[in-house]
Amino acid sequence: MSRLRVAVLTGGRSSEHEVAIASARSVLESLDPDRYETVPIEIGRDGRWALEPGSLRELTNGSSVAATLPVPVSRSQPATLGGVDVVFPVLHGPFGEDGTVQGLLELAGIPYVGAGVAASALCMDKDLMKSVLRDRGIPVTRNVVLRPGGALENPFGYPVFVKPARLGSSVGITKARTRDELEEGVALAFRHDEKVLVEEFVDGVEVEVGILGNVEPVASLPGEIVAHADWYDYGAKYDEGGMELVVPPRLPSDVIEQVQDLSVRAFVATECEGMARVDCFVRPDGEVLINELNTIPGFTATSVYAKLFEASGVPYTRLLDRLIELALERHRRRAGLEF
Numbered sequence: 001m002s003r004l005r006v007a008v009l010t011g012g013r014s015s016e017h018e019v020a021i022a023s024a025r026s027v028l029e030s031l032d033p034d035r036y037e038t039v040p041i042e043i044g045r046d047g048r049w050a051l052e053p054g055s056l057r058e059l060t061n062g063s064s065v066a067a068t069l070p071v072p073v074s075r076s077q078p079a080t081l082g083g084v085d086v087v088f089p090v091l092h093g094p095f096g097e098d099g100t101v102q103g104l105l106e107l108a109g110i111p112y113v114g115a116g117v118a119a120s121a122l123c124m125d126k127d128l129m130k131s132v133l134r135d136r137g138i139p140v141t142r143n144v145v146l147r148p149g150g151a152l153e154n155p156f157g158y159p160v161f162v163k164p165a166r167l168g169s170s171v172g173i174t175k176a177r178t179r180d181e182l183e184e185g186v187a188l189a190f191r192h193d194e195k196v197l198v199e200e201f202v203d204g205v206e207v208e209v210g211i212l213g214n215v216e217p218v219a220s221l222p223g224e225i226v227a228h229a230d231w232y233d234y235g236a237k238y239d240e241g242g243m244e245l246v247v248p249p250r251l252p253s254d255v256i257e258q259v260q261d262l263s264v265r266a267f268v269a270t271e272c273e274g275m276a277r278v279d280c281f282v283r284p285d286g287e288v289l290i291n292e293l294n295t296i297p298g299f300t301a302t303s304v305y306a307k308l309f310e311a312s313g314v315p316y317t318r319l320l321d322r323l324i325e326l327a328l329e330r331h332r333r334r335a336g337l338e339f
C-alpha cells in the first residue's frame with residue numbers, strides 16, 4: 001500500500017505563529033511513517049511559504065495534478081501543492097484558521113483537515129459565531145460590538161471582558177475592572193482587529209470539550225480549566241504549570257452531559273467539520289454557555305484537545321489518523337456533487 005502524502009501547513013502570519021509551529025512539530029512526530037509521507041510547509045510571518053530543503057523537488061516531481069495552487073517559496077521558485085494527497089493546516093488565527101487558507105485549498109481541489117471555508121470564517125469571528133448559535137437557541141455570552149471611531153459602550157457593568165473579534169490565545173484580551181481599564185482594553189483590542197467585543201463577565205467554571213467527526217460528530221469528555229491566574233490568559237495557557245486540566249470536570253453528571261450536548265449542537269450549527277474545541281462556561285446554578293469554538297485548536301500531544309481525547313480513549317496518533325480519514329471522506333463525498 002502506498003503511503004499518503006500529507007502536507008503539514010504551519011506557522012502563519014498571525015501572532016500565534018510560534019504556537020502553531022509547536023503543534024505542527026507534534027503532528028509531524030506522531031504521524032505514523034508507515035502510513036504517511038510528510039511534507040512540512042512553514043508560512044512565515046511575512047506570508048511567504050517555505051518548504052523544507054528537498055521537499056520542493058518531491059512536490060514538483062511526478063505531480064500529475066494541474067498546477068492549481070501556487071506556493072511561492074521565493075520570487076523565482078513557485079511550486080505547487082499538486083502532489084499532495086491531503087493538507088493538514090496547523091495554523092491559528094487570521095490567514096490560517098479563518099477560511100482563507102481553506103479557500104485556497106478548495107480552489108486547488110486538495111482534501112484538507114478541519115472546518116471548511118464558511119465554518120472557519122464564522123468561528124473565527126466571535127460575534128458572528130454567537131449570532132448563529134443564538135439563532136439556534138444555543139446559549140452564549142452576551143456582547144456588544146465596537147467599531148473604530150464609534151462610541152464606547154458597556155451595558156454590562158464591571159468587570160467586563162474586551163476582545164478582538166478574530167484572534168486567539170487570549171492575545172489582545174483584557175478583563176476590565178474600571179472605565180479606565182475598559183478604555184485601555186478597547187485601545188489594545190483595536191490594535192489587533194477593527195471589530196471589538198465588550199462581553200459580559202461570566203463568573204463560572206471554564207470547561208472545554210473536543211469534538212471530532214463530520215456528519216456524526218462526537219464529543220470528548222469535557223475538561224475543567226483551572227488557570228493559575230485570575231483568568232486564562234496567554235501566560236496561563238503556555239507557561240509551564242500555568243494551568244491544570246481536570247478531566248472530567250468537578251460538576252454533576254447531568255451538567256457534564258449538557259456541556260457535551262450543547263458543544264455538539266454548536267459544532268453542527270456552525271457547520272464545523274473534522275475537529276473543534278468548544279470553550280464553555282458553567283454558571284454556579286449549572287447553566288451552560290458557549291464562549292467560543294476553535295476550529296484549529298492548539299494541537300500538541302499535550303494540548304487540551306489531545307488530552308481530552310486521550311482521556312476519552314482516542315490516543316493522539318489515532319486522532320491524527322481519524323482527522324485525515326475525515327478530510328478524505330469529505331472530499332470524496334463532495335466530489336460527487338453537481339455545481
Ligand SMILES: Nc1ncnc2c1ncn2[C@@H]1O[C@H](COP(=O)(O)OP(=O)(O)OP(=O)(O)O)[C@@H](O)[C@H]1O
Nearest residue numbers: 141161167168169170171199200201202231232292
Ligand atoms: N465573558 C467572559 N467571562 C469570563 N471570562 C472570560 C470571558 N471571556 C473570556 N474569558 C476568559 O478569557 C479567556 C480567553 O477568552 P477566549 O476563549 O474568548 O479567547 P481566545 O483568545 O479566543 O482563546 P483561545 O486560545 O481559546 O482561542 C477565557 O478562557 C476565559 O478565561
Ligand SMILES: [Mg+2]
Nearest residue numbers: 279291292294
Ligand atoms: Mg478560548
